[in-house]
Amino acid sequence: MPQVALTVNGKQHTVEVEGxxxxxxxxxxxxxxxxxxxxxxxxQCGACVVHVDGRSLKSCTMLALQADGCSVTTIEGLAKPDGTLHPMxxxxxxxxxxxxxxxxxxxxxxAIDLVQMHPEGLTEAEIREGLEGNLCRCTGYHNIVKAVAAAWPLMHGKPAPAAAAE
Amino acid sequence: MGFEGIGASVKRKEDPRFLSGRGHYTDDINRPGQLYAFVKRSDRPHARITSIDTAAAKSAPGVVAVFTGADMQADNVGGLPCGWQIHSKDGSPMAEPAHPVLAVDKVRYVGDPVAVVIAENRQQAKDAAEALAIDYQDLPAIATVLDAVKPGAATVHDDVPGNQCYDWHIGSKEPVDAAFAGAAKTVKLELVNNRLIPNAMEPRAAIGDFDPSTGDYTLYTTSQNPHVIRLLMGAFVLHIPENQLRVVAPDVGGGFGSKIFHYNEEAIVTWAAGKVKRPVKWTAERNESFMSDAHGRDHVSTAEMALDAQGNFLALRVKTLCNMGAYLSTFAPSVPTYLYATLLAGVYKTPAIYAEVKAVFTNTVPVDAYRGAGRPEATFLLERLVDVIAHDIGIDRVELRRRNFIPVDAFPYQTPVALQYDSGNYFATLDAAQKAADVAGFEARRTAAKAKGKLRGLGYSTYVEACGIAPSAVVGSLGARAGLYEVANIRVHPTGSVTVFTGTHSHGQGHETTLAQLVVEQLGVPLSQVEVVHGDTAKIPFGMGTYGSRSLAVGGSAMVKAMDKIVNKGKKIAAHLMEASVEDIEFKDGKFTVAGTDRSKALAEISLAAYVPHNYPIEELEPGLEETAFYDPKNFTFPGGCHVCEVEIDADTGVAQVVNFTAVDDIGRVINPMIVEGQVQGGVAQGIGQALYERAVYDANGQLVSGSLMDYTMPRADNVPNIHVGTETTLCTHNPLGAKGVGEVGAIGSPPAVINAVVDALRDYGVRHIDMPASPQKIWSIIQAGRPRAAAE
Known part of the structure; x- marks a missing residue:
């Protein structure tokens, strides 16, 4: 079986996988x-989104072998080693x-990738459009949108631009 | 510690694990030596199985076993049972055809399980399933309720002529007929309640585990009610006694009703684990969710109202044809009867109501409860009818509603369709919603929208629903084959921390937080020292699970009862320790005090004495501080409210967008306002989904056309607006919390508000009614057909 070597949450792995x-x-x-x-x-649903080399990606759309040499971050790798959660x-x-x-x-x-990609700020409409690839059946999205907007200033270390604050 | 009791928006205790990827969902569990099952499903809507050749599949790499319906039949495996029996008008019991776990002789819907392949890994099982040679002889299929009742229609079950499951009625026909005969005006509406596919984000999964040394089975499953699954599967399907069958429903990723039912795959993996003596795991792919999770709604109805000259409702007559699918799912027969037709009074004092409900079989996935279950169908019918009445007789829709509301002083109010509402104030929720939605400013917004080429409309829905399911004796007399009480076991540990074992199940509702807040309130224990355990038949005494917005009203009330027992026992221990009379002991804020003195003992001191009984009334009291209570509700609870929706329609494309949504609900006592808002917002989004986007589609031959997330439109973040949530409270009068329930109000109240807004937006185009979903194509066609000639040129 072919092998894939990749880094996941800072740890190196070499794994045998089927093609x-x-x-x-x-x-x-x-x-x-x-x-x-x-x-x-x-x-369609986005439940499997991870970061590959810093960008969000649906991990069901990528073969494991394509991740050879890549650095992958999953939800388990977001918090700091001391357990402090990511602002998002x-x-x-x-x-x-x-x-x-x-x-x-x-x-x-x-959401993290979305905020990182928009240092100029994000409007509510842009957040909603940016999360179009992720389905949620429980929340009605209202509070997700609020959370993403609230994470923006924490991630960029400055107040949200006035236009985006709405 | 800040305020953490009833009424506090405390952050959820379950969030840290979900946010860090440490949730524990069924597919995350792996048992040593685990095998994987792939369920081979029928791709035919209706066919005779002429042969199944398993030889090639059995010899494929990694395959351990292949089983068919014949194997299960030979092993005396029973069919899937139905938990509710309806009797027809003529007194005859409903048709209840056999529901084999794996198809025998015939397949009856696309998705019907035919065989299971068990292999060392998922891919091998799937590959081997390709090698199964199944020969079918196709039979004519029934795709819709209207086809099912046509004279000479093909039959889904040979032993069910005319495809009729039951022909049921409620209310009184004669007074309704008399009222219609003498009415100043009658208004009639035909409408469809669109079939939906629940689509909880976690696909169903199940792992069967068998211990050959003890004969014990364990089933891990994505269920809203593990005890019910143990009862149904153990007693009726696999004949395993309760003591040898443990059912675990760990973290469950959304249910919305679809995970209440006992499904084929649960029995398959449990039985197969016993056969191959190794754990067997099955996880649905999303395409399997579409063709095997019970669908929802699917009604075709006619509604007629008789009115006097002043617009007072005199009588309501309803005829509904509803779809059971190919087999009876666990609670299917109860949904269009006791959860639907009993709600047809709605919030109105209509004195006479008569409803007939005919349920039929079709060659489609079984249909059962989906968020709201019956009450959204009743609400959509009534609230559309009321708007159509306003349109037809030329009266303001709000005035018409107010004129017919059940008056505030009429509670408890006995409806003509069996239910007795204990409390409510529909005027208060309407007033509050109008204010919060700035209805006064709507005409200005409509004008502004017009300037941008948009058609803006406003719609109302004023509704009531019944939940807190349910008084056992009542539902027993109506055909339920189970009790519907709830159970709580409260364990105060020696140092005063508390574990709650609840028979309800949380799959997103936040019970680990809300139920813990009840303990904070009643026992004075800080939230951090309260743990809520649910979802495991080995840990929890018993329970009926979570559905019908019952967890707080029924399960929470059981907790209150158990905590009352804890306090009573604690008082006896405290009286002994403080050498006082029990009658003089008061309990407040976690302290037992001798009345009128400063002598007191904290709960932790009492619990320590209970577990270390050195100085203890041992002759009169057993050691320990743990109590169990069963709570059987006295009545249903009746949340209600008013939803106001504003839509904007792009006249060029027909796309409708909800731009404002306001929900003001009366859900009784609110425990955690933050969680309540979230429940309403999520329910409203599902209601917007039903109204504008979602529809399960079968073609004329019974093929499921909307069988993936690429074909079935789920609401996404940019399809829904911010949802304003308010509450106006009247307390439930018959449970100790005064709680009514909030899980379903959003999905029940919202669909007619959306459609009423769409129809309002299109009022210049001669439209009286639009069935759901109000798709761009539908709206565009209306605009094209109704466009004034001058504008079209």
Whole structure:
């Protein structure tokens, strides 16, 4: 079987996988990182979003072998070693942006990338559009949008621009 | 510690694990030596199985076993039971055809399980399933309720002529007929309640585990009610006694009703684990969720109202045809009867009501409870009808509602359709919603929208629902085959921390927080020292699970009862320790005090004495501080309220967007306002989904066309607005918390508010009614057909 060598949450792994193994299967089944979820089979739901080399990616759309040499961050790798949560995780809790928790890991990973990609600020409409690839059946999105907006100033270390604050 | 009791928006105790990827969902569990099951499903809506050749699949790499319906039948495995029996008008019991776990002889819907392949890994099981050779002889299929009742229609079950499950009625026909005969005006509406696919984000999963040394089975499953699954599967399907069957429902990723029912795959993995003597795991792919999770709604109805000259409702007549799917799912027969037709009075004092409900079988996935279950169908019918009446007789829709509301002083109010509402104030929720939605400013917003080429409309829904399911004796007399009480066991540990074992189940509702707040309130223990355990039949005495917005009203009330027992016992211990009379002991804020003195003992001192009984009334009291209570509710609870929706329609494309949504609900006592808001917002989003986006579609031959998330439109972040939530409280009068329930109000109240807004936006285009979902195509066609000639040129 072919091998893939990759870094996941700062730790190096070399794993044998079938050619058809998806990145999400590698994470869940070979590395036991079950925080990344599988919610669909058509890349529609976003529950499996992780960061690959710093960008969000649906890990069901990438073969494990394609991640060779890549650095992957999953929901388990977001908090600091001392357990301090990432500001996005904190704001999800603060604003009750999760209920059953199943979409949450993917939602958080997508939201972090969205905020990072928009240092100029994000309007509510931009947040909603930016999260279009992630389905949530519980919250109605209202509190997720609030949490992402609240995480922006914490992640960028400055107040949100006036236009985006609404 | 700040305020953490009833009424505090404390942050959820469950969040840290979910936010850090440490949730524990069924598919996250792996048992040593675990095998994987792939369920081979019918791709035919209706066919005779002429042969199944398993030889090639059995010899495929990694395959351990292949089982078919014949194997289960030979092993005396029973069919899936139905938990509710309805009797028809003529007194005859409903048709209850056999529901085999794996199909025998015939398949009856696309998705019907035919065989299971068990292999060392998931891919091997899936690959081997491709090698199964199944020969079918296709039979004519029934895709819709209207097809099912046509004369000469094909039959889904040979032993069910005419495809009729039951033909039921409620209310009184004669007074309704008389009222119609003498009415100043009658208004009639035909409407469809669209079929929905629940789509909890976590696909269903199940792991069967068998210990050959003891004969014990364990089932890990994505269930809202593990004890019910143990009862149904153990007693009726696999014949395993309770002491040898443990059912664990760990973290569950959303349910919305779809995870109440006992499903084929639970029995398959449990039985197969016993056969192959190794754990067997099955996890649904999303396409399997579409074709095997019970669907919701699917009604075709006619509603007629008789009115006097002043617009007072005199009588309501309803005829509904509803879909059971191919087999009876666990609670399917109760949904369009006792959870639907009993709600047809709504918030109105209509004196006479008669409803007929005919349930039929079709070659589709079984249909059962989905968020709201019956009450959204009743609410949509009534609230659309009321708007149509206002339209037809030319009266203001709000005035018409107010004129017919049940007066505030009429509670308890006995409806003509069995229910007795204990409390409510529909005027208060309407007033508050109008204010919060700035209805006064709407015409200005409509004008402003018009300037941008948008058609803006405003819609109302004023509703009541019944939840807190349910008084056992009442539902027993109505056909329920189970009791519907709830159970709580409260254990005060020696140092005063508390574990709550509840028979309810949390799959997003935040019970680990809300239920803990009840302990903070009643026993004075800080939230951090309260743990709530749910979802494991080995830990919890018993329980009926979570559905019908019952967890707080029924499960919370059981906790209150158990804590009352704790306090009573604590008083006896305190009286002994402080050498006082029991009658003189008061309990408040976690302290037992001798009345009128400064002598007191903290709960932790009492619990320590209970577990270290050196100085203890041992002759009169057993050691320990742990109590169990069963609470059987006296009545349903009746949340209600008013939803106001504003939509904007792009006249060029027909796309409707909800731009404002206000929900003001009366849910009784609020424990955690933050969680309440979240429940309403989520429910409203599902209601907006039903109204504008979602529809399960079968083609004429019974093929599921909307079988993936690419074909079935789920609401996304940019499809829903911010949702303003308010509450106006009247307390439930018959449970100790005064709680009514909040889980379903959003999904029940919202769909007609959305459609009423869409119809209002299109009022210049001659439209009286639009069925859900109000898709762009539907709206665009209305705009094209109704466009004034000058504008079209």
């Amino acid at each position: 058809r193994t998806l990145l999400v299967e590698l994470l869940r089944e070979k590395l036991g990182l079950t925080g990344t979820h599988v919610g669909c089979d058509t890349s 995780q904190e704001m999800f809790r603060e604003h009750h942006a999760l209920q059953c928790g199943f979409c949450t890991p993917g939602m958080v990973m997508s």
